[in-house]
Amino acid sequence: MNTRNFSNFSSLQTLHTAMADEQSAAEVAAQVGEPGLEPAADAYWNILALEPCGADQQALSQALQGRNLLGRPLRLVLTQSAQQLMEALEHAGAFHLIMLPALFDGSHTGPVLVEYVREICQQREVRILLGAPQPYASAKSTPAPDFLSRFDVSGLRCSSSLSPGLLLSDIEIALQAYEQLSTIKECRRGLNRVVHAMADLMDRRGLSNFSAALLTQLAALLRLPADGIVCIQAGAAQSELEATQDVRVIAAAGRLAECIDHPLSNLPDVRIKALIDRALREQQHLFLGEATVLYLRSDKHVIAVYLRSAASLQDLDLQLVEVFCANISSCFDNLELIEELNYLAYHDPLTRLGNRAQLLQAIGKARRSEQAMGLSLLDVRRFADINNAWGHEIGNAILVAIAERLRSSLSLTCSLARLSGDVFGIVGPSAMVHPSKLRVLFDEVLDIEQHPLSVSFACSYDELSRAGSEAIDATEVLSHANVALAAAKAATHRSFISYCPSMDMESRTRLELARRLRVDFKAGKLELWYQPQICLRSGNVQGLEALLRWPDGQGGMVATPDVFVPLAEQSGLIVEIGQWVLERACADWRDLQGSCAHQAAPARIGVNVSLAQFRNADLVAQLSAVIQAQKMPVGALELEITESLAMDEPLMVKRTLTQVRALGVRVAIDDFGTGYSSLSQLSDLPVDCLKVDRCFVARIGQDNGNVFAETIIHLGRRLGLELVAEGVETETQCEVLRSLGCHYAQGWRYAKAQPLAELRRWIANR
Structure with a gap:
């Protein structure tokens, strides 16, 4: 009890x-x-x-x-x-x-x-x-x-x-x-049974399956044995004679199961045949002590359902039958629509592959298989760039081509699905769906509107037999695969990544960090620190780079920028943070112009911008508003973009940079030398400055170490660009950079990044 x-x-x-x-x-x-x-x-x-x-x-x-x-x-x-x-x-x-x-x-x-x-x-x-x-x-x-x-x-x-x-x-x-x-x-229970019965019927495909389910659900609804038949006549009868002709059995159960797909006239039980004939002639239900015969009429069909019963139905059961039949009659006329709705419930309308619901069913089935089965997720790399550059029609054509390549190349033992915009899921025998096998399928380029196109993927892979040994359901298996796929997208050097439990902790940590970042940003807890840029000839402070910091309030930092800035980009917060950084940095630069001696005040302030900010249509308007508000002279504000950003979407970046420079804003390429830019693209971009990455500066003084910095500096000078070396820590590095013709340097040799108040004191002490 x-x-x-x-x-x-x-x-x-x-x-x-x-x-x-x-x-x-x-x-x-x-x-x-x-x-x-x-x-x-x-x-x-x-x-x-x-x-x-x-x-x-x-x-x-x-x-x-x-x-x-x-x-x-x-x-x-x-x-x-x-x-x-x-x-x-x-x-x-x-x-x-x-x-x-x-x-x-x-x-x-x-x-x-x-x-x-x-x-x-x-x-x-x-x-x-x-x-x-x-x-x-x-x-x-x-x-x-x-x-x-x-x-x-x-x-x-x-x-x-x-x-x-x-x-x-x-x-x-x-x-x-x-x-x-x-x-x-009892009414509530009966109505629940009607609802559940209708839901089950909606999941049946085809007239025969639908009719068999109808018989089963009616028997359950009325608590009768599933001993009966469903008969159907095409079209509505015009006379009593027609009412009993061309009637066929399309579903049956119990002792009548052998009658399926036979004419009603061949029914061996004369008494059952007579009852069905009577219901069709009288065009009404029959509720008798030994049997129930339901008469269902629609525009296209006349249906009779016979169920054996031991006693007459109770009043409440009769009411439930009326409710049930009122919904069923229209279903026979809409079976094609129901099948289409059922198809859409389990398929992606664009590629005609399965969708997430169908893939979950496939995962559940695969985990019960004795054969070694696997699950691969494929994410098309740089698909957003393709969509933005060529338009959604081309993007959709690529997705359809990928689906067709998978469908034509993999056997029927594999289940294929499109899970989201550019993510595909494949369940099947491990030997077929392993990423090493799937990648080979796309060695040959896709033909997109008579244009050849190569595609590459970030991949996750998990053995479903391993997943099946754990007490988790298919939804959790797919969730784990998505966690691994996110890791694969970040690790561009890995061919594929499999899920491990530690990823969940990492994912939860990232989510919590992203949540805290949003809260702390709204609370005004983020800060801007500044690192000076020194002229290698005169030793004067030429400029500043604004660097975002996230203090924990106890003298330390919650996380470093290389951790929380990507989180801000993934969560969509980076545009809002970027605007704040821009406004704060320009306001602080203006403050320094009034508080420092004229010759000691930095001539410009550099601010980093992300790809998301470049894609934001309001970026140019925001820059214009800040310049006017702070009365920034031409060349006082410098935007720093990474080399990879400049090369990812060169047309969009070039268009935006042209508008930016028209406002009198300088442009610098940060971390130069670490990406894969082509010289033709670089020379075509409207930029003013190259920043030599710290990894090349650190090699100065080592065997053949100077050659990297020397090459970049020589290239920059030939292009007529100013050059800033990052991460300068030793006097030797300063001397080499100066001798190579580098213009400016920033790093611990001169000053670390520091809050505005400390920077003001540092400038005064110089």
Whole structure:
């Protein structure tokens, strides 16, 4: 038994102890219906009563003797103790009414048993009549005012010693309430069965499958054996003669299963045939004692459904059938639409591959297979760039071509799906779907509108047999694969990545860090620090680079920029942060112009911008607004972009940089030499400065180490660009850079990045 929420269970245990020495007599049961009648068990009103006093038992029995209420005789089960009553509840079947005393031996027997019935036995429909407290009862012996409503007690019954008429009136009201509650509950259950049956039917394809499911669901709905047939006639009959012609059996179950796809006229059971003929002729349902025949008519079909039954259906079942049939008739005419909807529910409309729902089914099936099965996810690299450069029509054509290549190259044992914009999922035998095999499929270029195009993928791969050994479902398997795919997209040098549990922790850490970044940015906790850029000839401060920092408030940092800036880009926060950085850096530069000696103030301020900011149509307008607000002279603001950004979308970048320079803003390429830019593209971009990456500066003084910095500096000078060396830490590096013709340097040799207040003091001390 369930003891949850039973606050008076200790009181009940006390009752058990107090009654342990009582006689454990068998139930005193009396049938008090009409003499000589033996109605079925469900034809009685079963009443359970606790009457410790023999005189009260006799009075109650006499009061109910020979009584019929609401069309049923009464059956009374009398108990003498709480223990007997609880045993009756556990072993004697269902009761419609329980009659309890208010007081017994000075304890709260009645209220305690009420709570026992509702909370322990979980009997919600049975009605309870609680004896009214005697006039001399103390306030402590009276139930609390909200007790009756809290435990759904029908009322306080009159004593059995009073008028039998009053007692029967109390009982009749309680039984009427039971009937109403049971009807409501059964209606709710029936409607739920109708809803679930309809949902199952919507998942069936084709007329035969639909009809077979209809038969099964009707049998379940009416709680009948699945022994019947479904017959169909094409078109609506125009006469009684036509009503019984050209009728075929399209679904059958039980002893009639062998009749499928045969004419109704061949049915061996003449009686069943006659009933179906009658329903078709009369064009109505037949509800008989031994069978039910449903008549369903639509624009295109006439359907008859025969089900064997042992008795006539109850009124509630008839109502449920009417509701069910009203929905079913139109379904036969819309099977094609239903099939299309079902197809769309499990397929991607663009590529006609499966979708996520279908892939989940395939994963579940593969994990039950004894064959070695695998799951690969493919993400098309730089697909967003292709879409932006060539348009969505070309992008869609590429996705369709990839789908067709997979479909034509892999066997039918593989399940293919498009999961999102440019992500494909493949489930199948490990030897077929391993990334090393899938990559080979795309060695040959795709033909996109008569233009050859090569595609590459970030891949994740997991053995489903391994995943199947863990207590996880298909959804979690796919989630793990997506985690691995995200790692593969970041690790461009890896051919594929498989999931490992540590990735979940890393993913959760990144999500939490991204959430905290958003909160701290909104709270104004991010800061800008500045690193000076020094002229290698004069030693003067020529410019500053603004660097974003995320202090933890305790003298340290929450995370470094190379960790949290990518998070800001992935979460879409980078554009908002970038605008703040731009406004703050220009405002601080203006502040330095007023607080430092004129010759010591930096001539320009450099701000890093991301690809997301370049794609933002408001970037040029934001720059213009900041320049005007801070009265920035021409050349005072410099935007720094990475070499990879400049080369990823050269046309878009060139267009934006041209507009930027028209505002008087300088452009510098950061980390130059670490990317894969072509010289023709570089020379075509409107830039003013190259920044030599720190990795090349660090090699100065090593064997052949100077050649890298020398090459970049020579190239920059030939292109007429200014040159800034990053990460300068030694005097030797300064001397070599100066001799090579590099213009400026920044690094720890001169100053670390520092907050504005410290920078102001550093400039003053120089």
